[in-house]
């Protein structure tokens with residue numbers, strides 16, 4: 737069924753998260769993509785852990801954010817949502833089939849080859865910093881992340897973006913890199929630091945960040 741071109745897009749976000757997570761909730765990726773192509777959207781704010789609307793799992797089986805709704809379409813998974821938004825505008829996803837495929841490849845690389853490793857570091861540094869198991873595992877995990885980033889840095893070289901031009905693959909990669917709990921691992925590579933900086937100083941990213949932070953309307957601790 738063709739999509740209604742006038743349907744206003746809705747993005748789900750949390751009205752409260754702990755301070756460390758503010759600015760890093762994954763609806764930011766969706767807001768960023770929409771801001772890049774000047775597509776207006778409205779936000780549906782929902783409660784945090786233990787406080788989801790009762791029927792929310794019909795939209796997002798894992799009870800997470802973001803969800804995008806557009807007319808009859810409901811989508812979850814930030815990667816799928818970015819591809820969907822990218823399809824709307826060549827500035828985010830090239831029309832040439834090979835370039836399009838490679839942009840999607842990088843988006844998946846960020847989700848599948850970077851975030852699973854960096855997520856292990858987050859689990860230690862952010863979620864369980866005093867745990868004995870974390871102290872035993874951390875050096876090995878940091879080494880694995882470091883090796884992966886060195887290879888990414890080699891690939892990027894002196895290019896501004898992973899495929900030479902900005903795509904949804906860069907959006908996902910920049911967001912994955914800026915979320916690494918040990919910033920020194922990125923800072924080791926001047927080109928990766930500059931890449932993250934290039935992404936996060938884009939006006940659209942800044943607008944998305946400001947909007948997410950402004951939407952944490954429930955400021956008391958849960």
Ligand SMILES: N[C@@H](CCC(=O)N[C@@H](CS)C(=O)NCC(=O)O)C(=O)O
Nearest residue numbers: 760761762799800801802813814815
């Ligand atoms: N793979 C999902 C992950 C979504 C996700 O991890 N969302 C977090 C916020 S960044 C969340 O809703 N956490 C609350 C929970 O898992 O209950 C995506 O990329 O959309």
